[in-house]
Amino acid sequence: MKEDIAVANPEIASNGEPLSVPAADGGLAGKEILRVENLEVEFRFPDSSVTVLAGVNLDVAEGEIVGIVGESGSGKSVTALSIIGLLRPPGIVTGGRIQFCGQNLLELGADEMQAIRGERISMIFQNPRASLNPVFTVGKVLREVLLLHGGLRGGAARMRAAELLADVGLPDPDAVLRRYPHQLSGGMAQRAMIALALASSPQLLLADEPSTALDVTIQYQIIQLLSRLRKDRNLAQIVITHNLGVIAELCDRVAVMYAGAIVEEAPVERLFDETLHPYTKGLLAARARTEGGGELESIPGQVPDMKRRPAGCAFHPRCAFATKICRSESPGLESSSPRHRVACHRWRELI
Ligand code: SF4
Numbered sequence: 001m002k003e004d005i006a007v008a009n010p011e012i013a014s015n016g017e018p019l020s021v022p023a024a025d026g027g028l029a030g031k032e033i034l035r036v037e038n039l040e041v042e043f044r045f046p047d048s049s050v051t052v053l054a055g056v057n058l059d060v061a062e063g064e065i066v067g068i069v070g071e072s073g074s075g076k077s078v079t080a081l082s083i084i085g086l087l088r089p090p091g092i093v094t095g096g097r098i099q100f101c102g103q104n105l106l107e108l109g110a111d112e113m114q115a116i117r118g119e120r121i122s123m124i125f126q127n128p129r130a131s132l133n134p135v136f137t138v139g140k141v142l143r144e145v146l147l148l149h150g151g152l153r154g155g156a157a158r159m160r161a162a163e164l165l166a167d168v169g170l171p172d173p174d175a176v177l178r179r180y181p182h183q184l185s186g187g188m189a190q191r192a193m194i195a196l197a198l199a200s201s202p203q204l205l206l207a208d209e210p211s212t213a214l215d216v217t218i219q220y221q222i223i224q225l226l227s228r229l230r231k232d233r234n235l236a237q238i239v240i241t242h243n244l245g246v247i248a249e250l251c252d253r254v255a256v257m258y259a260g261a262i263v264e265e266a267p268v269e270r271l272f273d274e275t276l277h278p279y280t281k282g283l284l285a286a287r288a289r290t291e292g293g294g295e296l297e298s299i300p301g302q303v304p305d306m307k308r309r310p311a312g313c314a315f316h317p318r319c320a321f322a323t324k325i326c327r328s329e330s331p332g333l334e335s336s337s338p339r340h341r342v343a344c345h346r347w348r349e350l351i
Contacts, residue, residue, distance in 0.1 A: 030062030033101055033203055033236055034083070040095035041078055041087065041260075043306075050306045052078050052091070054260045057333070060204065063234040065226070067251035067268070069241055069283070073303045074257040076240045080206045083238070084123050085113040101203070119149050122197035126209035128189035132181040138165070138192050139177030142199060149200035164195040169225060187218035194225065201233070208240045223250050244287045248272065253339075256280045259304055259314035262333065266340040276342040278319050278350065313345065321346055
């Protein structure tokens with residue numbers, strides 16, 4: 001099943017056959033470094049407030065890659081921004097804990113959080129060129145980060161910056177150091193952003209749609225790069241994407257989000273082989289297949305406006321299996337097996 005998923009892979013794009021990528025083993029790679037517990041976030045406006053995360057629980061181990069998948073507006077990016085302390089008004093964390101290496105990040109002051117952000121937790125974004133300062137060369141930005149986080153200056157900083165660019169697969173690093181963002185292709189800019197994120201040797205990388213804005217060949221290369229960084233650096237990652245192909249190729253575990261909550265979570269192989277939640281089944285049915293052809297299915301309806309979150313199970317207006325209880329009671333996450341959790345009143349009947 002996992003192999004059926006079309007990925008951001010140039011070989012698949014051209015001939016329909018998956019090209020092998022270093023496989024994720026689906027197991028916890030090390031000790032837990034991040035535990036998000038019951039995270040709640042609201043958007044507060046002068047005359048109203050909207051719950052956008054309704055009790056998210058997530059954990060990540062050393063060297064593990066956890067994917068978060070869901071449609072736009074499901075809360076994926078808000079979760080990542082909350083973890084790294086970049087959530088800005090009107091967003092506000094209203095409850096829960098974010099334990100990173102045993103420390104609750106939500107209790108830290110701005111200076112303490114600044115020290116962790118970039119130093120131990122880094123983030124890359126969908127549009128790398130927009131994330132780089134257009135008036136500075138790649139070299140200047142990298143040297144500033146190396147000074148800030150490692151105290152490196154002069155020749156040592158220049159040498160380390162070139163090493164980082166080479167490490168992310170950029171040819172002729174010395175030339176790239178002299179370039180401005182507008183002189184980089186999308187793939188080069190994303191590699192430069194990843195080099196910046198790695199400058200302080202973080203333990204956790206948050207990647208928000210890291211390959212979405214890139215063409216299919218470059219998407220595949222960025223996936224390979226993130227996979228290699230896990231192997232070489234034991235770098236834990238949270239990869240946010242709407243692309244199930246990225247999840248299939250890169251991640252060990254996946255959390256499916258809908259309307260501000262995780263509705264299913266499992267090791268990737270298991271999620272694809274024993275899908276339980278009707279929303280996840282809809283996402284899988286809507287995916288691009290590498291074979292079989294035919295029209296793509298789609299999930300009827302739209303992600304709810306969070307100002308009018310449906311009562312009960314938020315997915316019930318779009319769910320073909322909704323019954324009375326679905327419209328009145330919100331299902332909690334239950335374990336169907338030790339590492340598979342699902343939030344659906346009817347998952348046992350629907351297997
Ligand atoms: Fe569908 Fe009900 Fe399950 Fe929600 S709880 S996904 S409405 S069957």
